[in-house]
Amino acid sequence: MNCNSKMTLLYLQLKDLMLFTSLTLFIFLLLVFFSYWFVFNRKVKSQNLFLLASSYIFYGYWDWRFLALLVVISLSNYIIGINIDKNCHRPSRKSYLILGLAINTGTLVLFKYFNFFIEGFVTLFSLFGVTLNQLTLHIILPIGISFYIFLSISYIIEIYQGRFKAVKNLVDVLLSISFFPIILAGPIQRPISLIPQLQNKRTFSYAQATDGLKQILWGIFMKIVIADKCAITVNSIFADFSMYSGSTLIMGLFLFSIQIYADFAGYSNIAIGVGKLLGFEIMRNFGYPYFARDIREFWQRWNISLTTWFRDYVFLPIAFSISGSVKSGHFSLIKTELFIYIVGVGITWLLTGLWHGANYTFIIWGLYHGVFLIINHIAAKPRKRFFKRLGIHRNNIFLTIIDSLITFSIIMVSWIFFRVNNIADALNYISEIFSVSSFTIPEIRPKSTIILIILFLFTEWFGRTREYPIAYFAAKGSRILRWGLYYCIIFTILYFGGEKQEFIYFQF
């Protein structure tokens, strides 16, 4: 089975999933909310036990068999965490860490990358004239595996590095890895910041709960109105892009850029909002990334929990390890500092790409970002000097707009690799864009999609100082105006909500 058919199978499985925007989930949330605050509110332990049971029901609703995998992984990490903690002897601690990493990454590789690597080996050997019998397994990717494996890895590394004591309470550890708002697609709320919240008694806060509701509302709007609406046009354009003009392909790419942002950031908003309803503060995952002025800033605003995870557990260890073994000064013809940065970024972004999916397109996507981050790193100082010499301030409005547009264009091109099925398709898509037909009027239907996107981007721009844009508007005006705004958003969701689409990031 190749990567694409694996993806199709996954989508078929997702059809039955308790979608985060479905009525089933709404009822589930209502039951959890009232039971949590009215029935299990006396003791922290009972609250946590109830949340763990709810999380397992939520996850098991999709496929109870994979619930067993989740429990096994969580238990392994619980045991390994305790063993790392109680061992003062450094080599033993390291052995347990390696065992933990092997279990976690081994599970991820088996379920997500097995066929990809096997196919890769067969292709590699065939280049040397050796024909191998291809062994591929029909493996279904358990939903959210990339997320809960990363939570588990984070848990044992933090203990190993001594930043966190292993938690003896089994329920707390299991819950920190399976907490239902974040298990399917993040944010990757590291146990180091979730467990302390689990250990303290939560008291209901009106402000936090209403804030959570508003954030959920905005998340649903992003998902159903913006992302799903874009998906209809994007799917038809990418399904047969050779028949469209260059300008329509650019428009399709723009719509996909909006779709993937609204889809993933929408999910994150819902997850964070649900967390708030239950008295938890979950880390922010998006900070208006498309308003970033350079690619480095973009990655400080996009999928923040994943980017910081890779920074802390991949990039920094690589950078420290190289800097310890390479002399300062120059390495070959480049400065050591730059050399370390290039190697660190290269490996980190190769893995980031691979994390997103077992396909060469994701690897190219990751490396593409890595290359632009390196270019950005090299160009930063000369650029600063250049504008200083011209007397142009960094906050000059025209410069800001030009910077943001250039950054957005770079990001937009990268999404081609993210969306298409193979590299050949990506290259064909790019070549179609750079054709004479790019100077024609694009064919986009329905026009209401474009109007909604413009409204959405304006709202994001005005509300960009807050965690989510409607918090800015909700902070102003009387109750009538505020409620009027919420009713308008609900109406838009009901009115413009078309075909339901699965969350893109569920596949990772």
Next chain:
Amino acid sequence: MKRFIFNSILFILILPAALHIIPLYLLYTEKYKQTVTGSEIYQSIKKSKQKSKTKKLLLGDSVGNQLFPNTSDNDNINSLACNQTIGMVGQFLLLNNYLNAGNQIDTLLMLFSPFSFANNLDQLYTYQYFVKPFFNDEYKVSFTETVTRQIHKIPYVNFCRVPLILTSNWAPDFSTKDEINYTFLSPISVEYLAKIKALATKHNFALIILPVPTSISKKSIIDKMNRNEDCENDLANEFNYYFEHIIYLEDENFSDGVHLKKPQTYTEYFTNKFLKY
């Protein structure tokens, strides 16, 4: 917590009224008929009630609508083609409207894909495309028992007249659990093709059923269709040449396996074929 619950209940109580301000406006002005998914159905309904001097009428599915758009005026053919999702019952209702408006025709061309006749109002889109436009007092009287029974299997069918639902694209998730023992003609298609045939006899017009261009990759499925279903249901004459007339095209000619990339190429062919009669 008390404040939270009180405000939540108040918010929910006001919600239905607040959500109906715009839908009521859309309903009153009938603007929703141009904005909702399936607006082509409303266009065909509107057109079916208008007076026309054209003697040739066309009913069809979405490919038929590509070949002869229901939005354009054609001196030779009056097209009411819209979508297969309305089933043969919807097509019959359009024809009935057209005749009741005092229009006279000499030929009725029905341009459908072989798969369109299997529609038994059991599809995901039935709610949006058939129930919303047709499940009302005006058309209910023309429903057979089979149709009534079938549409009541769809959840929330009685809510379809709620302004918010009617004027939006909301539809429940629905998939049939019926056992399907036909390959070509659904029970509803059989009933309403018979009714169309009866109208043809009564109003003395020719009834011609022709296939739309179809993807070659679907040929094997079409070949497996039980072609005796038309004979068994007294429709053999109407489908006499239907299968022989199927134009199979390479997959690359279709944007999604069904709809033509360049429909205008075939419009002329069908115009000639149609005008020949």
